Amino acid sequence: MKQIGVVGAGVMGTGLAQDLAAHGYTVVLVDRSREQLERAEHEVVRYYRTGRLFGHDTDKYGDLTQRVTYTTEPADLGSVEFLIENITENWPLKAELYPVLDRICPPETVFAANTSCIPITKIASVTGRPAAVLGMHFMNPVPMKSTVEVIRGWHTSTETLDTAQQLLAGLDKRGIVVNDMPGFVSNRVLMLTVNEAIALVQDGVAEPAEIDDIFRSCFGHASGPLETADLIGLDTILYSIEGLYEFYADPKYRPSPLLKKMVDAGLHGRKSGRGFFTYS
Numbered sequence: 001m002k003q004i005g006v007v008g009a010g011v012m013g014t015g016l017a018q019d020l021a022a023h024g025y026t027v028v029l030v031d032r033s034r035e036q037l038e039r040a041e042h043e044v045v046r047y048y049r050t051g052r053l054f055g056h057d058t059d060k061y062g063d064l065t066q067r068v069t070y071t072t073e074p075a076d077l078g079s080v081e082f083l084i085e086n087i088t089e090n091w092p093l094k095a096e097l098y099p100v101l102d103r104i105c106p107p108e109t110v111f112a113a114n115t116s117c118i119p120i121t122k123i124a125s126v127t128g129r130p131a132a133v134l135g136m137h138f139m140n141p142v143p144m145k146s147t148v149e150v151i152r153g154w155h156t157s158t159e160t161l162d163t164a165q166q167l168l169a170g171l172d173k174r175g176i177v178v179n180d181m182p183g184f185v186s187n188r189v190l191m192l193t194v195n196e197a198i199a200l201v202q203d204g205v206a207e208p209a210e211i212d213d214i215f216r217s218c219f220g221h222a223s224g225p226l227e228t229a230d231l232i233g234l235d236t237i238l239y240s241i242e243g244l245y246e247f248y249a250d251p252k253y254r255p256s257p258l259l260k261k262m263v264d265a266g267l268h269g270r271k272s273g274r275g276f277f278t279y280s
């Protein structure tokens with residue numbers, strides 16, 4: 001497996017392109033926004049130059065920047081052997097995209113959905129290859145994280161899971177396989193925690209820095225829920241929690257009004273320069 005398609009050049013798609021290229025894969029990176037592709041290219045070049053500072057051998061296979069193609073044309077995915085989809089966490093958008101990918105890619109191409117919460121079985125249902133669809137929930141930032149939550153949809157075949165594990169091995173990562181339900185393991189728990197942390201800010205119980213400090217200092221977590229939310233993107237958090245609310249029809253997933261207000265105000269976290277904290 002050498003050529004990998006990556007659809008969506010946002011936070012996750014860019015991280016994947018960096019990591020795949022650094023491990024010798026050739027990447028076709030697709031986004032509908034030219035501006036996002038330009039931003040992604042800038043980040044890939046920056047990673048090539050600075051990755052070594054974080055102990056990453058970005059030069060192991062030569063110049064990784066030469067192995068990424070940037071395009072707005074899904075038709076350029078016609079010969080990829082494996083595809084990882086990372087577009088906005090929005091079901092209508094994904095439901096429109098997958099049938100297009102299904103027509104373009106060879107029937108044996110595996111489709112891995114890097115979604116936070118959308119059920120894999122639902123994604124597979126809009127393709128003609130449900131056995132070749134699985135979830136691969138990569139963690140952010142992709143090049144820094146060694147473990148991936150792998151999701152087995154209703155129809156996902158053993159061959160598809162094996163192919164995905166092979167790709168992960170090529171990235172020096174390990175997959176933990178779980179069954180399919182909205183939010184899987186990680187985000188069914190994390191989204192509730194983040195949402196409740198936002199409710200604490202809304203209720204004036206504590207400042208964001210104090211909430212995160214409690215998680216880091218008292219529980220020994222590597223980061224607090226609000227800095228994690230900023231890293232993920234508050235828009236992605238809102239889409240995810242709205243998805244869980246809808247899929248489970250359970251009021252425990254009701255998004256915090258403060259989260260909705262911040263997203264409306266354009267405070268999308270680290271990627272927009274401001275969320276619960278400010279970034280330069």
Ligand SMILES: NC(=O)c1ccc[n+]([C@@H]2O[C@H](COP(=O)([O-])OP(=O)(O)OC[C@H]3O[C@@H](n4cnc5c(N)ncnc54)[C@H](O)[C@@H]3O)[C@@H](O)[C@H]2O)c1
Pocket residue numbers: 007008009010011012013030031032033036085086087088089090093097114115116117137138139140231232233236240
């Ligand atoms: N941010 C995280 O920490 C994180 C972690 C794991 C998984 N995810 C999941 O990964 C996916 C992407 O998240 P992100 O944070 O990178 O989002 P993002 O908002 O940073 O990027 C999404 C990208 O998708 C593009 N896009 C939207 N519709 C498209 C289409 N039809 N065709 C091509 N490109 C399209 C947008 O232009 C944008 O560049 C989501 O499903 C999210 O839930 C996110």
